[in-house]
Amino acid sequence: MRDIAIKITDMNKFYGKFHVLKGINLTVSKGERIVICGPSGSGKSTLIRCINRLEEHQQGSINVLGTELDDNVGHIDAIRREVGMVFQHFNLFPHLTVLENLTLAPMLARKISQAEAEKTAMKYLDRVRIPEQAAKFPGELSGGQQQRVAIARALCMAPEILLFDEPTSALDPEMISEVLDVMVSLAKDGMTMVCVTHEMGFARQVADRVIFMDQGEIVEQGPPADFFGAPQNPRTQKFLNQILSH
Amino acid sequence: MTSLSTPLPFDPSRKPSLRKRFFSRPMDTVISLIGLSIAAWVLWHLLTWAVLNAVWTSPDGTSDVCRDIKGACWAVINTRWRLILFGLFPYEEQWRSTLACLAIVIVAILSCVPKFWTAPRLGLLWIAGFATFYTLMAGGVFGLKATAPSDWGGLTLTVFIYAAGMLIGMPTAIALALMRRSDLPLIAKTTGLFIDTIRSLPLITILFTAALVFPLALPQMLIGDKIWRVIIGFALFFAAYEAENIRSGIQALPAGQEEAARALGLTYWQRTTRVILPQAFRNALPPTINQFVISFKETSLIVIIGFFEVMASGKAAYGSGDWAFAWVEVYVFVAMIYFVFVFSLSRYGAYLERRLRVGKH
Numbered sequence: 001m002r003d004i005a006i007k008i009t010d011m012n013k014f015y016g017k018f019h020v021l022k023g024i025n026l027t028v029s030k031g032e033r034i035v036i037c038g039p040s041g042s043g044k045s046t047l048i049r050c051i052n053r054l055e056e057h058q059q060g061s062i063n064v065l066g067t068e069l070d071d072n073v074g075h076i077d078a079i080r081r082e083v084g085m086v087f088q089h090f091n092l093f094p095h096l097t098v099l100e101n102l103t104l105a106p107m108l109a110r111k112i113s114q115a116e117a118e119k120t121a122m123k124y125l126d127r128v129r130i131p132e133q134a135a136k137f138p139g140e141l142s143g144g145q146q147q148r149v150a151i152a153r154a155l156c157m158a159p160e161i162l163l164f165d166e167p168t169s170a171l172d173p174e175m176i177s178e179v180l181d182v183m184v185s186l187a188k189d190g191m192t193m194v195c196v197t198h199e200m201g202f203a204r205q206v207a208d209r210v211i212f213m214d215q216g217e218i219v220e221q222g223p224p225a226d227f228f229g230a231p232q233n234p235r236t237q238k239f240l241n242q243i244l245s246h
Numbered sequence: 247m248t249s250l251s252t253p254l255p256f257d258p259s260r261k262p263s264l265r266k267r268f269f270s271r272p273m274d275t276v277i278s279l280i281g282l283s284i285a286a287w288v289l290w291h292l293l294t295w296a297v298l299n300a301v302w303t304s305p306d307g308t309s310d311v312c313r314d315i316k317g318a319c320w321a322v323i324n325t326r327w328r329l330i331l332f333g334l335f336p337y338e339e340q341w342r343s344t345l346a347c348l349a350i351v352i353v354a355i356l357s358c359v360p361k362f363w364t365a366p367r368l369g370l371l372w373i374a375g376f377a378t379f380y381t382l383m384a385g386g387v388f389g390l391k392a393t394a395p396s397d398w399g400g401l402t403l404t405v406f407i408y409a410a411g412m413l414i415g416m417p418t419a420i421a422l423a424l425m426r427r428s429d430l431p432l433i434a435k436t437t438g439l440f441i442d443t444i445r446s447l448p449l450i451t452i453l454f455t456a457a458l459v460f461p462l463a464l465p466q467m468l469i470g471d472k473i474w475r476v477i478i479g480f481a482l483f484f485a486a487y488e489a490e491n492i493r494s495g496i497q498a499l500p501a502g503q504e505e506a507a508r509a510l511g512l513t514y515w516q517r518t519t520r521v522i523l524p525q526a527f528r529n530a531l532p533p534t535i536n537q538f539v540i541s542f543k544e545t546s547l548i549v550i551i552g553f554f555e556v557m558a559s560g561k562a563a564y565g566s567g568d569w570a571f572a573w574v575e576v577y578v579f580v581a582m583i584y585f586v587f588v589f590s591l592s593r594y595g596a597y598l599e600r601r602l603r604v605g606k607h
Binding site: 052053054077080081083084085087089091092093094095104105108109153154157 | 500502503505506507508509510511512513516520521524525528
């Protein structure tokens with residue numbers, strides 16, 4: 001058994017009276033690649049946003065890399081430094097250059113020197129194959145380039161875990177593959193990844209486990225071969241029929 | 247093959263000629279000529295009044311030279327300009343007031359230069375500026391004769407109250423804007439109530455309270471000089487409005503900005519100072535310049551609690567005696583002073599907008 005990266009136990013979340021996440025139990029091992037899918041409104045984004053406290057859970061426990069996620073601000077900050085996140089709408093800082101976007105958090109939250117941070121930043125810009133864009137502002141880049149910068153920004157914090165919240169949903173079709181390529185290469189390097197995505201090709205290719213959520217519950221999970229080959233639950237079958245039929 | 251009737255592609259750099267714009271048809275010609283004659287008539291009258299028939303100096307310092315003239319009597323400015331610029335500041339000490347005013351103006355200009363845009367540099371600059379101003383104006387050290395703030399006046403007083411008010415007001419506005427967005431309902435609600443209360447009061451009421459009511463209500467040690475109470479009242483009034491400008495700038499940001507900064511592990515202050523506020527200022531720049539301009543003109547209200555700022559000094563300069571007929575000339579002069587300051591502020595605002603690329607992303 002590998003080391004545990006994330007352990008979620010009997011977790012419930014409410015928006016007022018609305019029960020968004022119902023009795024979630026999920027354990028992610030270090031180095032594991034998880035893909036979460038499900039219809040819109042099923043709570044999949046909310047679930048991964050609970051892991052770094054962008055959303056607060058009301059019941060149950062979330063433990064990330066041995067640190068309990070509670071109201072202690074020190075715990076929250078510690079977890080956020082180790083958990084990177086890539087958003088659907090990139091959320092780059094438009095008033096900073098690409099390079100400044102990448103060095104801001106390492107310098108402030110990790111207290112790394114500017115020279116060191118810039119060296120790391122250039123390394124990851126190389127890795128996502130856009131080092132020549134370092135001096136530009138995010139608004140000058142295409143969507144696919146912006147999302148690759150966002151991935152590099154997350155990597156610069158040297159996180160143990162990366163969360164992806166529908167990273168390709170806001171992209172024009174011809175830019176999806178350049179982002180997926182980067183994600184595949186990260187997966188190959190053993191990064192712990194939790195991805196909310198509808199890219200089933202990506203799921204088949206790299207996921208260790210696919211999770212299907214509906215109406216705030218984890219309905220079914222399993223290795224991609226089983227999940228796509230022989231889904232057990234009728235809700236999963238219906239969902240897969242809908243998204244794979246065209 | 248090109249058809250002759252094909253219109254040339256529109257080229258915005260090719261301006262139509264003067265003739266085409268104003269005289270292309272008979273009716274256009276008539277209207278243009280009428281407009282031009284009215285403009286020429288107004289300009290000619292202005293010119294004869296302000297320049298050709300004007301009297302510029304009064305050799306004996308009295309208003310006699312202006313008795314039978316048809317033009318402007320600029321002699322009043324020539325004779326009384328010191329009163330307008332320095333108020334009741336002792337005559338032989340007015341060089342101090344000049345330097346003090348210059349100190350504030352120079353510091354203000356320097357702090358508009360991007361090179362000085364770091365907290366330590368700006369802080370040092372303004373501390374030096376105000377220390378210079380205060381030493382020169384108050385005196386009592388370095389062999390300078392002590393002069394009470396009640397004797398300060400004219401343009402120097404206007405510039406000082408404005409600069410001090412904005413300098414205290416801007417950080418207060420930022421604090422109020424952040425507190426109004428606090429997660430703690432008590433802080434958010436109290437701040438909201440405070441802002442709404444100040445905004446619902448006229449500035450005159452606030453200045454009056456600061457100058458006359460607070461001394462009755464506060465313990466002796468907290469009263470301080472009237473000028474500081476007035477500056478603080480002025481600053482609070484500015485801050486209440488500016489806080490809402492800044493808040494609008496913050497709320498215009500997509501929620502994802504704050505979330506991305508959180509997800510990167512930045513603390514509240516790091517998120518606020520490095521991600522949220524720089525963008526919020528950019529969004530709030532046009533209304534902020536507006537507020538700065540309005541506030542400059544509002545300094546003229548401090549006359550009601552006995553301070554002779556430039557407007558009131560102007561009024562005193564023509565007074566009710568010899569020069570009483572020359573009020574138009576004095577107000578034109580004062581208006582030009584206001585124009586220089588406000589126009590500079592507007593142009594600086596326009597420069598900032600270009601520099602920060604407001605309206606672009």
